[in-house]
Amino acid sequence: MTTLLIGLEAPLQSWGDSSRFTERKTRPEPTKSGVLGLLAAALGRRRTDPIEDLVALTFGVRTDQAGELTRDFQTAIDWRTGKSKPLSHRYYLADAKFVAGIEGSETLIAGIAEALIRPTFPLYLGRRSCPPAGPMTTSITSTPLSQALREAEWTASARHRAKQARSVTLPIVRDAVAGDEVSETIRDTPVSFDPTDRQYTWRNVVYDVVHMPNPDSTSKGYDWLAALGGN
DSSP states (O other), X not given: OEEEEEEEEEEEEOOOSSOBTTEEOOOSSOOHHHHHHHHHHHHTOOTTSOOHHHXXXXXXXXXXXXXXXXXXXXXXXXXXTOOBOOXXXXXXXXXXXXXXXXXXXXXXXXXXXXXXXXXXXXXXXXXXXXXXXXXXXXXXXXXXXXXXXXXXXXXXXXXXXXXXXXXXXEEEEXXXXXXXXXXXXXXXXXXXXXXXXXXXXXXXXXXXXXXEEOTTOOOOOOOHHHHTTOO
């Protein structure tokens, strides 16, 4: 099996897995359904095209820069009646950076990597209002997905690194495989992207972390015992 690592960076990202009606939430990390939708767009697949080969890929993501949760509200008018629609609240991750990974056959992974460089359809990170900050950064490795996510270079910005401690903990969320202890089950595996029959099923995930040194830290730390007046 081959692993493809993809850098996900944009001013705004939004990865909903339970959005309903006028409240559109986002998870703190990219969803499998959202990233597979991005890959399908890069490959030139229509929403009604089969996606079984993409769904079979093992998926994971590491949070390199969590960003900030921000809320926007939108208004709209029904063009048929001229009446206002209900106010819609939408949540986004601002200034976030992630490393997403997919693991599968060498041929499929190579085709996806090429498509991300020259995508057929425009790419966006969760919603159409969230285009990537620039060309997608990718790298291919023969390392298994879980190991590749732990070993990938930390992609946080210099400003973010400077504000962090001298050792950082990066969260990882990945598909559970045989032998794993499942951390959570979420409705995040797409069955069909067809607008008239969009379907999703459940996905078992594992939560993990990786610790990395941060030589760019400018944090001096704080002596909490001194603050308590100890000698």
